Amino acid sequence: MKLYEQLQEALVKRIEQGYYPVGSKLPSIRSLSKEREVSISTVQEAYLRLEENGLVEVRPKSGYYVKSRGEAPELPEVSRPAQRPLEVSHWEQVYHLLNSAKGSGHIALGTASPEINTPTLKPLLKALTHSAGLQSEQFLNYSEIQGSEKLRKQIARLASDSGCKLHHDDIIITSGCQEALVCSLRATTKPGDVVATDSPSFYGSTQAIKALGLKAMEIPTHPETGISLEALELALEQWPIAAIQVTPTCNNPLGYTMPESRKKELLRLAQQYDIPIIEDDIYGDLFYKSPRPRTIKSFDDEGRVLLCSSFSKTIAYGLRLGWVAPGQCTERVLHKKFVSTVSNPPVQQEAVAEFIAKGFYERHLRKVRAQYHHSRDMMIDLVRRYFPEGTRMSYPEGGYLLWVEFPVAVDSIKLNKRLEAKKVSIAPGVIFSASGKYRNFVRLSFSKKPTEETEGALKAIGDEAKKLIADA
Amino acid sequence: MKLYEQLQEALVKRIEQGYYPVGSKLPSIRSLSKEREVSISTVQEAYLRLEENGLVEVRPKSGYYVKSRGEAPELPEVSRPAQRPLEVSHWEQVYHLLNSAKGSGHIALGTASPEINTPTLKPLLKALTHSAGLQSEQFLNYSEIQGSEKLRKQIARLASDSGCKLHHDDIIITSGCQEALVCSLRATTKPGDVVATDSPSFYGSTQAIKALGLKAMEIPTHPETGISLEALELALEQWPIAAIQVTPTCNNPLGYTMPESRKKELLRLAQQYDIPIIEDDIYGDLFYKSPRPRTIKSFDDEGRVLLCSSFSKTIAYGLRLGWVAPGQCTERVLHKKFVSTVSNPPVQQEAVAEFIAKGFYERHLRKVRAQYHHSRDMMIDLVRRYFPEGTRMSYPEGGYLLWVEFPVAVDSIKLNKRLEAKKVSIAPGVIFSASGKYRNFVRLSFSKKPTEETEGALKAIGDEAKKLIADA
Numbered sequence: 001m002k003l004y005e006q007l008q009e010a011l012v013k014r015i016e017q018g019y020y021p022v023g024s025k026l027p028s029i030r031s032l033s034k035e036r037e038v039s040i041s042t043v044q045e046a047y048l049r050l051e052e053n054g055l056v057e058v059r060p061k062s063g064y065y066v067k068s069r070g071e072a073p074e075l076p077e078v079s080r081p082a083q084r085p086l087e088v089s090h091w092e093q094v095y096h097l098l099n100s101a102k103g104s105g106h107i108a109l110g111t112a113s114p115e116i117n118t119p120t121l122k123p124l125l126k127a128l129t130h131s132a133g134l135q136s137e138q139f140l141n142y143s144e145i146q147g148s149e150k151l152r153k154q155i156a157r158l159a160s161d162s163g164c165k166l167h168h169d170d171i172i173i174t175s176g177c178q179e180a181l182v183c184s185l186r187a188t189t190k191p192g193d194v195v196a197t198d199s200p201s202f203y204g205s206t207q208a209i210k211a212l213g214l215k216a217m218e219i220p221t222h223p224e225t226g227i228s229l230e231a232l233e234l235a236l237e238q239w240p241i242a243a244i245q246v247t248p249t250c251n252n253p254l255g256y257t258m259p260e261s262r263k264k265e266l267l268r269l270a271q272q273y274d275i276p277i278i279e280d281d282i283y284g285d286l287f288y289k290s291p292r293p294r295t296i297k298s299f300d301d302e303g304r305v306l307l308c309s310s311f312s313k314t315i316a317y318g319l320r321l322g323w324v325a326p327g328q329c330t331e332r333v334l335h336k337k338f339v340s341t342v343s344n345p346p347v348q349q350e351a352v353a354e355f356i357a358k359g360f361y362e363r364h365l366r367k368v369r370a371q372y373h374h375s376r377d378m379m380i381d382l383v384r385r386y387f388p389e390g391t392r393m394s395y396p397e398g399g400y401l402l403w404v405e406f407p408v409a410v411d412s413i414k415l416n417k418r419l420e421a422k423k424v425s426i427a428p429g430v431i432f433s434a435s436g437k438y439r440n441f442v443r444l445s446f447s448k449k450p451t452e453e454t455e456g457a458l459k460a461i462g463d464e465a466k467k468l469i470a471d472a
Numbered sequence: 473m474k475l476y477e478q479l480q481e482a483l484v485k486r487i488e489q490g491y492y493p494v495g496s497k498l499p500s501i502r503s504l505s506k507e508r509e510v511s512i513s514t515v516q517e518a519y520l521r522l523e524e525n526g527l528v529e530v531r532p533k534s535g536y537y538v539k540s541r542g543e544a545p546e547l548p549e550v551s552r553p554a555q556r557p558l559e560v561s562h563w564e565q566v567y568h569l570l571n572s573a574k575g576s577g578h579i580a581l582g583t584a585s586p587e588i589n590t591p592t593l594k595p596l597l598k599a600l601t602h603s604a605g606l607q608s609e610q611f612l613n614y615s616e617i618q619g620s621e622k623l624r625k626q627i628a629r630l631a632s633d634s635g636c637k638l639h640h641d642d643i644i645i646t647s648g649c650q651e652a653l654v655c656s657l658r659a660t661t662k663p664g665d666v667v668a669t670d671s672p673s674f675y676g677s678t679q680a681i682k683a684l685g686l687k688a689m690e691i692p693t694h695p696e697t698g699i700s701l702e703a704l705e706l707a708l709e710q711w712p713i714a715a716i717q718v719t720p721t722c723n724n725p726l727g728y729t730m731p732e733s734r735k736k737e738l739l740r741l742a743q744q745y746d747i748p749i750i751e752d753d754i755y756g757d758l759f760y761k762s763p764r765p766r767t768i769k770s771f772d773d774e775g776r777v778l779l780c781s782s783f784s785k786t787i788a789y790g791l792r793l794g795w796v797a798p799g800q801c802t803e804r805v806l807h808k809k810f811v812s813t814v815s816n817p818p819v820q821q822e823a824v825a826e827f828i829a830k831g832f833y834e835r836h837l838r839k840v841r842a843q844y845h846h847s848r849d850m851m852i853d854l855v856r857r858y859f860p861e862g863t864r865m866s867y868p869e870g871g872y873l874l875w876v877e878f879p880v881a882v883d884s885i886k887l888n889k890r891l892e893a894k895k896v897s898i899a900p901g902v903i904f905s906a907s908g909k910y911r912n913f914v915r916l917s918f919s920k921k922p923t924e925e926t927e928g929a930l931k932a933i934g935d936e937a938k939k940l941i942a943d944a
Contacts, residue, residue, distance in 0.1 A: 091807055098617060098810070113613040125607050132604035132819065135597050140788035141585040145570060175647050175813035182811055191663050191685070204814065211811040213663070316612035320817045335563055338570075339654055339683040340812055341647035342676065345792045345820055347604065 003038055004045035011046060015055055015066055026056060026064040052366050053289050054373035072395045073380055076254075076405040078228065081199040081218035082435040085239060088210035093413065093431045094203050107457040109444045110416075110427030112252070112401055113317045115371065120364035124315065127351035139346050145338050147173020147323070148349035154356040155323055161291060162249075162284060163298030164307070170325045172337055173344050177282045177310035180324035182208040183336035184278045184306040185243065187329045189214055193242035196235055198227040200403070200432035200441070202252045202280065205245055209434070216434035217241060223394055223403075226251065226258035229265050236273045243276050249293050250283035253403040253432055253443040255396025257287065263296045270304055276329065281309045282322075285365055287398035288373040303327030311352055313399070314365065319348045371449060372400045379446040382455055386462035388469055400447040406440045409472035410465045415442070418464045424457040475510055476517035483518060487527055487538055498528060498536040524842035525761055526849075544867045545852055548726075548877040550700065553671040553690035554907040557711060560682035565885065565903045566675050579929040581916045582888075582899030584724070584873055585789045587843065592836035596787065599823035611818050617810050619645020619795070620821035626828040627795055633763060634721075634756060635770030636779070642797050644809055645816050649754045649782035652796035654680045655808035656750045656778040657715065659801045661686055665714035668707055670699040672875070672904035672913070674724045674752065677717055681906070688906035689713060695866055695875075698723065698730035701737050708745045715748050721765050722755035725875040725904055725915040727868025729759065735768045742776055748801065753781045754794075757837055759870035760845040775799030783824055785871070786837065791820045843921060844872045851918040854927055858934035860941055872919040878912045881944035882937045887914070890936045896929045 001009075014020050027035065029043045036043070047064050050056045057067045097110050131139060146152065152168035159166045174180040181204065189195060191213035197205070199218035209216045217235050220228045226248055235241060246266070248258040258266070270277045279296050287293055297307040306329055310322030321344065326333040337343075355361055379402055383393055387404065394403040406412070412428035419425060429441030442461075448454070473481075486492050499507065501515045508515070519536050522528045528536045569582050603611060618624065624640035631638045646652040653676065661667060663685035669677070671690035681688045689707050692700045699718055707713060718738070720730040730738070742749045751768045759765055769779040778801055782794030793816065798805040809815075827833055851874055855865055859876065866875040878884070884900035891897060901913030914933075920926070 094810070095617075095806075098814075116607065116609070116612045121607065121612070125605055128604035128819070129601050132600035132823075133597055135588065135593065137588070138790075140588045140593070140790045143790055143792075145567075175816075178814045179812060186683070204811075207807070208811045211658070211808060318610075318612045318615055318818050320615075320813065320815065334567075335679070336683060338566070338650075339676075339680045340651065341792065342570075342650045343792065344647075345817060346790050347600070347819065348817060351604075 004042045004049070007036060007038060007042060007046040008049050011050060012055065020066050022066050022068050024066050025062070026066065028063060049290065052370040054370060054377070073384065074392045075223040075395060076392045076403065076441070078223070079199050079221045079437070081220065081433060081437050085194040085215035085217045086434045088206045088216055088434040090203075090431050090436065091207060091210070093428055094207060097425075097427050097431065106423045106425070107453060108425050109457060110425050110442075112313065112445050113447060114313055114315070114400070115368055115447050115449075116316050118364070118367060120360065120367045121315070123358065123360040124351060124355045127354040128347065131347045131350040131354075139350070143343040143346045145334060145343050146171070147344055148346060148353060151349045151353040152323075154353050158356065158361070159325070162281070163294035164325070166325050170327075170330065172324050172326065172330070172333055173349060174310075174322040174324055174337060175341050175344060176312050176320045177280065177308050177322040178204050178208070179337070179340060180308035180310065180322045181205050181245075181278065181280060182212070183333045183340060184308055184324055184326060184329070185209065185212055185214065185245070186336045187326065187332035188243045188276045188278065188306070190242075194239050196232060196241045196244045198246045198251070200253055200429065200438055201245075202247060203431040205280065206432070206434055218434055221254070222256075223254050224256050225262055226256055227266065229262060229269060232266070233269060236269065241273070241275060243278055244270055245278040245280070247280040247282070248296060249281055250286055250396070250398030252283060252399070253394070253401050253427075255394045255399055255401055255403065257293050257397050260294060263294070264299050267296055267299050267304070271302075277305045279305050279307050281307060282313050283399040284309065285314050286369055286372060286400070288369055297325065300327065306333070314368075315352065315355070315361070319352065320344075321348050321352055369398075372398075372447065375400065375446040375449050376402070378450045379444065382450060382458045383444075386459045388462060388466045400445055402444045402446060404442050404444060406442070406465055407469055408440050409469045410440045411468065412439060412442045415461070415464055415468060419460060422457075422460045424460050426461060476514045476521070479508060479510060479514060479518040480521050483522060484527065492538050494538050494540050496538050497534070498538065500535055521762065524838050526842060526845035545856065546864045547695040547867060548864045548875065548913070550694045551671050551692050551909070553692065553905060553909050557666040557687035557689045558906045560678045560688055560906040562675075562903050562908065563679060563682070565900055566679060569897075569899050569903065578895045578897070579925060580897050581929060582897050582914075584785065584917050585919060586785055586787070586872070587840055587919045587921075588788050590836070590839060592832065592839045593788070595830065595832040596823060596827045599826040600819065603819045603822040603826075611822070615815040615818050617806060617815050618643070619816055620818060620825060623821045623825040624795075626825050630828065630833070631797070634753070635766035636797070638797050642799075642802065644796050644798065644802070644805055645821060646782075646794040646796055646809060647813050647816055648784050648792045649752065649780050649794040650676050650680070651809070651812060652780035652782065652794045653677050653717075653750065653752060654684070655805045655812060656780055656796055656798060656801070657681065657684055657686065657717070658808045659798065659804035660715045660748045660750065660778070662714075666711050668704060668713045668716045670718045670723070672725055672901065672910055673717075674719060675903040677752065678904070678906050690906055693726070694728075695726050696728050697734055698728055699738065701734060701741060704738070705741060708741065713745070713747060715750055716742055717750040717752070719752040719754070720768060721753055722758055722868070722870030724755060724871070725866070725873050727866045727871055727873055727875065729765050729869050732766060735766070736771050739768050739771050739776070743774075749777045751777050751779050753779055754785050755871040756781065757786050758841055758844060758872070760841055769797065772799065778805070786840075787824065787827070787833070791824065792816075793820050793824055841870075844870075844919065847872065847918040847921050848874070850922045851916065854922060854930045855916075858931045860934065860938045872917055874916045874918060876914050876916060878914070878937055879941055880912050881941045882912045883940065884911060884914045887933070887936055887940060891932060894932045896932050898933060
C-alpha cells in the first residue's frame, strides 16, 4: 500500500469513528505532513482521494472539511417476485423508454447514459479521430473475432483491480455488454431452459431471456445485500435452473454491492449445483470508494463465471464496446459472437485501448465517480423534498441510478404518460421484471449533475404521483 | 434515359453484334460527336462507362479499343447436395479461415475483403475523422435501435437502383450483414425448423443456422441461374420448411445472378407455400454492368422478403455496417436487433451517410466495379494457366469471388495445410455446405488486382493440387 493510501485509510477511520465529526475542519496540509512525517504531496494526494470519495469538501481559502453525507434513505423492502419460472414481456415499454430521449428540451431521467461532457474525455476524442483517419488493412478491413489484442491486454490489466487474473486470450470483445450477456446466455442454455435472476433486473437481459425462448426465475433480492441466497437455494432444489444471471456490483437498478462473503457463497451454490454464473459488472468500475469491489469471477478458479462488462456506462454508450471473459465457455461464446456480428469496428477499439493505456481511463473514472457520488446525495435530497409521503428509495454505492418505490397507488406507466406533456420521462418499474412486478417503482438516472431543470422535473414527477394517489 | 446512356447502349449493341470486333479501334471522340450530333462530353462520358464496364480499353495517345473479354471458363456442374435437412458443422474450418490473414507477407486468397486502397475512399476517411471528433449526445451517447435516420434515408434512396421502393422506416441498421441475416432467421424461425438454402452457400448464414438450432435443407444450385426451383418445389412439398435463404445476385461463392424471371418464380413459390424469403444482397451493388440487377424484394408487394445487405463488401469490412428491410417482420426483427446489440456506433453511420449523400459512394462503385471486372479476367487466365487439367470454375458477373472445382482427388483442407508453409491460404469448399460437400472446391478472392505475387501464389496452389492428384 502506498503512503498516501495508508494516510487516506487512517483519515477515513478517524472520520468514521467520529474523531473528525461532520462539518469539522481537517488538519492543514502542512501540519498533517509534520505530524505523520510524510511529504506535502502525499497529504495532498490523500485529501484529493477523500474529496473524490465524497468524504470531505474543500472550502476555498479555508481548507478541508468533513462533509455531511446525508442520512441513508428508507430502503425499499426485499423484492417478492413470483415464485415460478415466467416468460418475459413488456417489450413495448422498453422500446418506449429507449425512444423517449428524442427532441430537445426533454429531460429523460429514465435512460442510463453516463456524463460525457467532461474534459477527461477529450483524449478519447483525439484517439478516435486519429484511428478513424487511418486507412490501413487493420482499420478498414481486418478485424479479429476476439477483438483487438491491444484492447484485450488493457482490459486484462484493468481486471486486476477487481481481483481477476485474466489473460488477454480469456477475453472476447463484444458490441456492448448486451452482446456479451446474450452470447453468454446462448452459450450456457438451450430454449426452454430456466435462468435464475436477481429481481428487479436489467431489462436488456430479461428481454434476451424472452428472445431466446428461456424462462426467468426471479429470485427475491435485498436492496443492500443482493440476491437472496436462501431463496436461490430453494429455487435450485425445485427447478431445473440452467444458469444464474446477476449484477452483484453497483446493481442496476438497485445500486447495492453484494458483500464479498455473499459473493463467495453464491459461487459455492453454483458449484454445488454445477451451473454457470453470468456476472454483469457493467457499473462495477463506478463504485464510489476505492478500491473497487471484487467480482465473483475473482474468486472463481474453475472458469464457472462468465464475466460481462462494457465501456458504455463508464465512458460512452455510443462506443458500443463491451467484453466478456467466458471461462470454460470461451470457445462456445466465440462461435456465438461470430454468428451474431462477426467482429467489432476497429476504430473504437483502438481509441479506447489508447485511452486506457495512457492512464486517461483511470483519471476519468476518478472524476466521474466523485461527481456521481455527489449527485446521488443531491438527487436523494430532491426526491425526499418533492415525492409523496411514503416514498422509499435505494441508497446506491456506485453508478448513477436511483430505484424509487412510490406508494402502491402510483402506476408508473400512467405516471410516465402524464409526464409526456411536461417533456419529462422515467423508466417504469415493470420493465425490470419478467412478472410485471414493480408497477409502483421507477428508475431515475443522476448521471447529469442535478440542476434547476432537474429539480423542476422531479417536482413534476412528484406532483403527478401525488395526483395519482389522490385519484385512487 | 440520358444522352450518354443512349449512346453507351448503342455502342454496346455494336460491340456485341461484332460490328466493332475485339481489338478494333472505336471512332474518335470528335468523329462520333459529329456522327451522333451530341457533345464531346457526352461521348467522353459514354466511353468512360464502357471502360468502367470492361468493354473497351484506352491505349494512350491512340484511342479506345474493344477489349478481349476472354472466353467463359468451363463451369462447375449443378450442385448435388444431400437431399435431406442437415445440421451444420465445420466451424473449425471457418474459424481457421477468419484467422488466416495474420502476419505480413501472407497472401490470403480465401477471405472476401474489398479493395480499400483506392482514392475514392478518401472522402470516407475525412467523414469518419469528422464524425469521430464530435463530442455530442448524438455521437457518444445516444443512438436509435433502428439506426441513424440520415443513413436510412440514403439507403432507401440507393435501394431504388435495384427497383425497391423503401421508406427509411422500413430499414433497420445492423452490425454488418451477419446481424441482418441472423436477426432475420430468428424472426422467421424457431429452433428445430428447416431452412432451405442455395448450395454452396455463405458460411456465415450456415453457421447461423447451426447456432440457432435450425436445420439446413440444401437445394441444388445451377452455376448460372441459381437455386433450382424444381428441386426447391420438391423440397417444399416434402419438408416443413420455415424460410428460404438465398443470395440471388452476385452470389457468394458462385458469382451468378439469377435471371429476373427466376427471381419472380422463386417469389411465387414462396407465396404458394406462404413462407418468407431472406434475400442476401451484399454483393448486389458490385454487378459489373449498369444498371445493377433487381432484387427479389423489388417484386414483392406483400412484405414477404427480408432484404439483407451491408457496406462491408462495397466499402470496407471494418465499418461493420449492414441493414435489413424486413417487410412484415419489421417489429420482430427490431426486437432481435435490440436483444443482440441494442444499436450501432453513430460514428460510422454518420460518416457513411455523408459519403453516400455527397455522391462519393456511386463514384467509388464505378471505380471498383471496373477494377473487379478486369481482375476477374486476369484471375481466370492465371487459374487456367497454373491449375491442374480438369479444373472448372465459375464465371462471376459481379463481386470478386471465384469458385474453383478441382479434380476430386484434391482435398482442399489438405491443400490449405500444405500451403501454410508458403504463406498462401484459400477458403476450403466444405465451409460452404452443411453436408461437408465441396471438398475439392476452393473459393478465391480477386479483390486485389492480381500481381506477380498473386501469380506466384496461384502457381503454388496449382503445384500442390497437382501433387495431391499424383499422390492419389
